Amino acid sequence: MGSKRLTSALLLFLLVSTGSSASHSNWRKKAREPCKTLVFYFHDIIYNGHNAKNATAAIVGAPSWGNRTILAGQDHFGDLVVFDDPITLDNNLHSTPVGRAQGFYIYDKKDIFTAWLGFSFVFNSTEHKGSINFAGADPLMNKTRDISVIGGTGDFFMSRGVATLMTDAFEGDVYFRLRVDIKLYECW
Amino acid sequence: MGSKRLTSALLLFLLVSTGSSASHSNWRKKAREPCKTLVFYFHDIIYNGHNAKNATAAIVGAPSWGNRTILAGQDHFGDLVVFDDPITLDNNLHSTPVGRAQGFYIYDKKDIFTAWLGFSFVFNSTEHKGSINFAGADPLMNKTRDISVIGGTGDFFMSRGVATLMTDAFEGDVYFRLRVDIKLYECW
Amino acid sequence: MGSKRLTSALLLFLLVSTGSSASHSNWRKKAREPCKTLVFYFHDIIYNGHNAKNATAAIVGAPSWGNRTILAGQDHFGDLVVFDDPITLDNNLHSTPVGRAQGFYIYDKKDIFTAWLGFSFVFNSTEHKGSINFAGADPLMNKTRDISVIGGTGDFFMSRGVATLMTDAFEGDVYFRLRVDIKLYECW
Numbered sequence: 304m305g306s307k308r309l310t311s312a313l314l315l316f317l318l319v320s321t322g323s324s325a326s327h328s329n330w331r332k333k334a335r336e337p338c339k340t341l342v343f344y345f346h347d348i349i350y351n352g353h354n355a356k357n358a359t360a361a362i363v364g365a366p367s368w369g370n371r372t373i374l375a376g377q378d379h380f381g382d383l384v385v386f387d388d389p390i391t392l393d394n395n396l397h398s399t400p401v402g403r404a405q406g407f408y409i410y411d412k413k414d415i416f417t418a419w420l421g422f423s424f425v426f427n428s429t430e431h432k433g434s435i436n437f438a439g440a441d442p443l444m445n446k447t448r449d450i451s452v453i454g455g456t457g458d459f460f461m462s463r464g465v466a467t468l469m470t471d472a473f474e475g476d477v478y479f480r481l482r483v484d485i486k487l488y489e490c491w
Numbered sequence: 492m493g494s495k496r497l498t499s500a501l502l503l504f505l506l507v508s509t510g511s512s513a514s515h516s517n518w519r520k521k522a523r524e525p526c527k528t529l530v531f532y533f534h535d536i537i538y539n540g541h542n543a544k545n546a547t548a549a550i551v552g553a554p555s556w557g558n559r560t561i562l563a564g565q566d567h568f569g570d571l572v573v574f575d576d577p578i579t580l581d582n583n584l585h586s587t588p589v590g591r592a593q594g595f596y597i598y599d600k601k602d603i604f605t606a607w608l609g610f611s612f613v614f615n616s617t618e619h620k621g622s623i624n625f626a627g628a629d630p631l632m633n634k635t636r637d638i639s640v641i642g643g644t645g646d647f648f649m650s651r652g653v654a655t656l657m658t659d660a661f662e663g664d665v666y667f668r669l670r671v672d673i674k675l676y677e678c679w
Numbered sequence: 680m681g682s683k684r685l686t687s688a689l690l691l692f693l694l695v696s697t698g699s700s701a702s703h704s705n706w707r708k709k710a711r712e713p714c715k716t717l718v719f720y721f722h723d724i725i726y727n728g729h730n731a732k733n734a735t736a737a738i739v740g741a742p743s744w745g746n747r748t749i750l751a752g753q754d755h756f757g758d759l760v761v762f763d764d765p766i767t768l769d770n771n772l773h774s775t776p777v778g779r780a781q782g783f784y785i786y787d788k789k790d791i792f793t794a795w796l797g798f799s800f801v802f803n804s805t806e807h808k809g810s811i812n813f814a815g816a817d818p819l820m821n822k823t824r825d826i827s828v829i830g831g832t833g834d835f836f837m838s839r840g841v842a843t844l845m846t847d848a849f850e851g852d853v854y855f856r857l858r859v860d861i862k863l864y865e866c867w
Contacts, residue, residue: 371742383551383552405816410573439642460711571740571761597783599762607799639831651837
């Protein structure tokens with residue numbers, strides 16, 4: 304009798320908990336511990352009319368008051384830059400690249416440097432195969448900025464997460480190096 | 492004996508239900524009730540050669556038959572616009588902004604107004620900190636259009652959802668105001 | 680007594696398993712079987728100065744060494760193309776379109792053809808209503824390339840997945856046809 308009551312209580316608990324988890328599963332509080340963490344650097348050398356050989360990026364759109372060889376005034380507002388940048392494991396531009404960062408950024412504010420990024424990390428090495436896709440706002444005067452990992456393929460199949468960008472170095476308007484701390488919270 | 496049988500049946504049920512939820516969990520029918528709902532307005536003033544001071548957006552790409560001061564013919568097909576627009580809680584351009592809408596849109600159809608959007612809502616107030624990232628098609632002659640919330644950071648960490656756009660007002664080719672109803676279905 | 684012990688063991692198992700599934704649920708190994716599979720073709724005819732009537736795409740950004748009528752040298756590096764392409768169920772350009780592929784691509788590498796894509800499939804037929812949003816790198820000399828499905832609306836509400844692109848045909852720099860195998864792994 305006592306054990307029957309216990310079993311019934313257990314059954315009730317089970318049904319209630321199953322029911323609640325089924326209907327709310329997509330918005331329950333989820334653990335904020337990453338399932339995968341990765342750190343990379345990438346290096347952007349913007350074409351300025353004199354560095355065609357080394358340049359990894361070029362201005363391809365500009366506001367009517369700008370041009371496509373020199374970044375525009377007003378914090379480069381409106382400049383659209385396409386890039387194919389080497390990814391390295393440390394902060395040395397001359398380290399062997401482990402992949403390419405490919406995509407674009409657009410400077411999108413007149414009174415401070417800020418950009419919007421859409422790009423991928425593309426890997427094809429023994430370490431990593433596949434791609435990680437990113438999008439988000441980059442208020443680049445902040446020490447750290449978070450953008451979204453919106454998807455992935457290959458080793459990073461269906462990934463989602465957050466990437467923290469840090470400007471690791473820059474030289475005038477021609478070179479900058481970003482450190483990217485990738486934290487994936489959805490892994491398949 | 493009766494309670495033993497009950498317990499066994501319960502155990503069986505438990506194992507079966509656990510197994511099935513593990514293998515199908517990622518494509519089971521999910522609840523379509525949002526875990527968070529937000530409503531904002533944002534205001535876009537396109538640079539037209541005469542409004543440099545007030546403009547919040549500028550044409551930075553255009554087809555060969557267009558230019559970067561006046562939106563092109565054929566429903567602006569090919570015009571790429573970068574923006575940094577104030578976000579307000581009501582439909583008044585002069586209300587105190589609660590954040591900035593930053594990114595780009597491209598008009599992408601010749602026979603009707605349609606655009607493709609990639610942008611972020613960037614918040615840094617006592618109300619909200621962090622960003623919401625959006626992408627999708629905006630067939631802007633429709634009364635309502637749905638785009639995707641593809642990720643978020645800060646208060647909107649790992650968010651996913653759908654945003655419904657409505658054109659709340661427009662004045663010629665210079666000003667428009669969008670109402671955005673954000674419904675998040677994944678919250679962390 | 681025996682049944683009580685069994686019930687207790689069951690209760691313990693239940694609590695342990697519930698606890699573990701709650702904290703790790705977002706990064707457990709998930710099934711890689713798609714919940715929905717779709718195959719489409721889309722057709723891109725780039726404006727070249729002579730085909731205004733048939734063109735479905737146009738160059739709207741280019742590096743300083745390029746122009747907006749002819750794709751630039753160095754593997755079109757820096758060319759930004761906006762498109763509104765018909766989607767068909769088979770590989771025939773003249774089949775009745777079932778939707779439109781709308782968005783942009785940017786050629787982003789100097790020594791081989793590679794692009795970055797941001798676009799949507801927009802449907803409004805008896806078959807499908809709603810949109811699927813895509814982003815990712817397209818190393819287009821590879822036989823197959825995977826990009827991400829980053830969201831969806833309508834019939835494709837909250838979708839996520841992977842799309843495999845294949846170049847089904849191309850004619851010089853003016854026409855290409857892509858086959859897209861869409862596999863959704865998150866369906867609502």
